[in-house]
Amino acid sequence: MKKNRGCFEEEKNVGLEALIKAAFLCHRVQKEMIGSRKGGIVEKTDRSPATVADYGAQAIICRILKDAFPNDPIVAEENSSLLIRPENQPLLELTVNSVEQTLGRKVGRQAVCDWIDLGSGQPDGRFWTLDPIDGTKGFLRLDQYAIALALIVEHKVQLGLLACPNLSFHSPVASCPMDNPEAASLSVAVAGEGAYLISLDRRQSIPLRVSSISDPRQVRLVESFEPSHTDHQTQQRILQGFENSLSPIRMDGQTKYSLLARGEADLYLRLPSPESSGYREKIWDHAAGSLIVEEAGGVVSDIHGQRLDFGRGKELSANQGIAASNGKIHQAVIEAIQRQLQL
Known part of the structure; x- marks a missing residue:
């Protein structure tokens, strides 16, 4: 018998809203900026890349989560320390433009940096953890990547969401065409309630089940x-x-x-x-x-x-x-x- 039926329903719905908005931002950045080689990339201190999509997705997701759950820390991969450097002002401007385009309103540089830094929380009894672009090098190759969000409560993951903008809902081995992000997939699971595959437009949903291969x-x-x-x-x-x-x-x-x-x-x-x-x-x-x-x-x-x-x-x-x-x-x-x- 499944446990926790109905638990974390609000968290799941808020998480879905945040990831879907972030997925459309990432899809647009990959198509318009990365695909046309218009820049929007910075190298971090560990020599790994970060992009407009990393920062923009984190800003949007953190803002939506904090509005809904103001007491929950968010432990995310990025922060605004590189963005605010004078030499990276063009990257910041591109990030702000992408966030504003996604939200459909003006927000400004300071707000975007503040939202990104909402992800600088520390793990506690209950907290969210976020990787705004998991697989940045794949993102830069115009290939697969994920937006990964989870809620952890008392050491255990209770809610997991993965938006995969280039992984088709219908055919997992195929990438979604760059002009059809609605056909992309989003996987979601609540502890004790099973896992589901959802289309990015939320019109389709099917249960997820691993293979039966034993050899x-x-x-x-x-x-x-x-x-x-x-x-x-x-x-x-x-x-x-x-x-x-x-x-x-x-x-x-x-x-x-x-x-x-x-x-x-x-x-x-x-x-x-x-x-x-x-x-x-x-x-x-x-x-x-x-x-x-x-x-x-x-x-x-x-x-x-x-x-x-x-x-x-x-x-x-x-x-x-x-x-x-x-x-x-x-x-x-x-x-x-x-x-x-x-x-």
Whole structure:
């Protein structure tokens, strides 16, 4: 019997409203600015890129959340510190224009920066975590990315939402045409209530369910494009150990979780790279997607088979790596990881 029926209904509806607005902003920026190479990009201190869409989406989502839930901290990836630098004023202006165009009214530079910085909260008993563009390099390639939002209450993810503007509602392996964002997909899950796929115009909705594949030889792996995000070589050795010759699906951001929840992939791994074994995952990179997969019937753990602990700050400091599957192959995968990494 499902638990918590009707819980977090207001939070879900507000989250959907925020993500849909942000998705249309991101779609427009990708089409008009990134696609035509008109700029709108800055390099952060960790050398990762941030775009007008990162900042604009965060501003809109944080403003909508704070209006509805003023006491909830928001823990988001971005802040306005780079935007307010003199050399980045053109980027700020583009961000403000994108936010104003999305909202249909003037708001000004200071308001947009203030809204972005609403995401500088600290994890508490109840808080939201946000990645406004998860998969920025995919976004820049005009490929897949996700807008990821989750509500965490007492260490557990209770609500997860993933907007995937380039992932078609009807055909998960196909990108949406740039002139038809309404056909894009949005995955949502409430703890104990299952997971659903919703079209971006909210006219269509279907339950999400992971695959029934139980033979490791038939497993379809979805993995990150970026070699710095996972150990591709070890993942390939794991597949070879299963006598699995299927080519991995490579995709950016938490769209990988969405693909797994849809049953279009069976396994997602994020293994520590040999040169960064001490790295710990950020909560905003996994909170929404992990709940969606679990509510679709899958299993998400770290590479030791331990549940993810979202109650230790901004990082999954108690966990190492990620293993997400349809559940039926999970134990075999964990054992294979242990053998390959000699853990």
